[in-house]
Amino acid sequence: METVMEQGSQRRHHVVVVGAGFGGLFATKALRKAPVDVTLINATTYHLFQPLLYQVATGILSQGEIAPPIREVLKRQDNVDVRLGTVTGIDVAARTVSVDAPGLDYTVGYDTLIVAAGASQSYFGNDQFADFAPGMKSIDDALELRARIFGAFELADLQTDPEAIERYLTFVVVGAGPTGVEMAGQIAELAHRTLPGQYKHIDPRKARILLVDALPAVLNTFGDHLSTRALRQLHLLGVEVELETRVVGVDATGIEVETKRGHQRIPSMTKMWAAGVSAPPLARKLGEAAGVETDRAGRVHVNPDCSLPGHPEIFAVGDMMALDETPGQQLPGVAQVAIQSGQYAAGQVRRRLAGQPAGKPFKYFDKGSLATISRFSAVASIGKLRLSGFVGWTIWLVVHLLYLVGFKNRVSAVMHWAVSFLGRGRSERVSTFQQAFARSAVRAYGDPWERGRADDRS
């Protein structure tokens, strides 16, 4: 009896996981049967299935379908404590992280720390663009873009000045990676399939959708063959693709670009940014605290086992780690890298606690790349296979269903996909007043977390 109590009260190895994106969530799940207590800290209450954000922005899915509550996802895992908050600092000597939540600050001690804080949108030093061209990184971003996209058609219909109508019906997507290609494709489908016939004064089919990139190819990382296929498919959809075009200015009513032909202004009310990512502020803080360098994108250099040099008890995984597997070559910022490195770090923790020697260095297994262009058409690069069209799209569908977390989300998503892909409708077109104007409001208002704290003390 006494032994049991002693065992019960014995402190178990404590793993703190920062971030419940793909890296943090899969690290946590991989620790389910390990003799550890896990504290998972995340700035929101949900895990976000980022690859489908563009479908929330274009009215296909609801936010709930791509963002299950973390507590719901992990409700059968007894050894995890889910905590809301933004990690603002790491004390590597005291082995604590400090956390900022509405209403209070708190600290959490760790034996092992797995940092998986993801990536932020990068405007390449032009953060002022963000107000006019929201990124595609959060539910807030997606709902704001939803409001702007559907709002643009609505407001175009009210205008009488042809130039104003054109400005409202010109959509510019910056960045021709998978997210940008998918956004442009879905806006084209909205304009050509969903919305025609619903307006008295405009023809939605006259909308211009521009996809702009500084590189000479769309889906640059997919290789020449698929890049060419994707470009052709985008043209068929009516998307104008402007390559080798650099964005030098974004404001409320347009965008400024530099092309080979010189400088040009494109009048447009609706711009969106899918062009670049950078590591979050926490990566720099972690690097400074642990005395480890960060690379140009702000990512933390890690050992081959994803731990920090000089700090075997700290791992950085996913988008925020810089791991020079092949010198000069960085891992792509995709869900699979985060999932695999998160699981790998958890495996290292398990081995250490079991007294086993460190395993092999982390090796990313490239399962392939996927991007949809329109319904029934996608490009897929799997090993040496290059697939496009309907076959590519079927693979896209199966893979996304497999990884979409939770049974309910899958059923619900499949139903909404049927509505959108087989029919013409979009079930989720609603936005709030505040979404249409939120960015400006929050800017005027200051940090919402700060506000929460002030309220609580009053």
Added chain:
Amino acid sequence: METVMEQGSQRRHHVVVVGAGFGGLFATKALRKAPVDVTLINATTYHLFQPLLYQVATGILSQGEIAPPIREVLKRQDNVDVRLGTVTGIDVAARTVSVDAPGLDYTVGYDTLIVAAGASQSYFGNDQFADFAPGMKSIDDALELRARIFGAFELADLQTDPEAIERYLTFVVVGAGPTGVEMAGQIAELAHRTLPGQYKHIDPRKARILLVDALPAVLNTFGDHLSTRALRQLHLLGVEVELETRVVGVDATGIEVETKRGHQRIPSMTKMWAAGVSAPPLARKLGEAAGVETDRAGRVHVNPDCSLPGHPEIFAVGDMMALDETPGQQLPGVAQVAIQSGQYAAGQVRRRLAGQPAGKPFKYFDKGSLATISRFSAVASIGKLRLSGFVGWTIWLVVHLLYLVGFKNRVSAVMHWAVSFLGRGRSERVSTFQQAFARSAVRAYGDPWERGRADDRS
């Protein structure tokens, strides 16, 4: 050939409908085959199925499921022009309405005007309560409440002070009409069925849910029998019902009430207001413009045919009309009154244009009242029938499915109801940063429409 052209260019009778709630939408639909052009003006792009807002607030349905785009609902009706904007003024002499939309103001002329601007939340002169106890009138309200309700459990789990935990786990619903009863019931189901087992530091079942009303009965308009049944059901769910209790103060951390036993402060972070409605500002403007009196609740007095005294070309319908059918007795502010009066006004327009004499005065046909208390349990008052429990709930389900606009919304809602009523889950628990703090942000920021205009001019 010439005749056809003349007919084509001949100006048809122009009906302007203000508001796309139940009154305006059903008036518009009833004009589908009339020889008129209809302009339907609404401040949002969607028709809102208000009776289910509480399900959006408590995570059962997505906002898209109860708010189909007006254009989508009316896409098969050729004679209607849907326009976004808030009607800010009516010139009865010039027969024009002035409209305020993001980016521009415009005016629309009418031959017949049907005003169906609904009702606003009333805080009985205490508008400062609104920041701390959001109402239940819009999608913005529902999503903000969703953020506050789920956020309260999340933040309670972080607290160490027992008083703070209790403050976060105390939910106060003001107003024991159908909306208040349904909210309180659903929060109780969240606390007892959905959330237990998902927190390490709190037991969600310890949440206190208070339902407060100044009147001596819940569901006052349903009669003694159903009121008693509902009260018993609420007690079984663990809801504390405080009747004959008047709210005299609401702030960030609690609520002040006057009861028979005296003054009391209830510490609570999460309050919601379902206590009263008043006519929107447009009702007063309409009354002033047409020289017609408004009643104490701000509603416009109308003739027995829903037209304004002295202005047969103007109708007011739904929540904003004061129609003393039986002297001293007002019509209830429910969807059926709005639907029937909207359809009646449209019928009057059709009769006039056909040269027929005015029909019989508007007579509200009471199809009955319904309120759910929890899953599988509702009360229904239909004619002389008084039904409760599972039978009442089945009627509730059928009626809501019949009136839920659009096939897709119905399929989607049924699926989410199955998840929530048969299982324990809530599919739509997500909220954004901005939703949790939006009211304060917008207050700091000013009127979003104004901001839209400023942006556009920049």
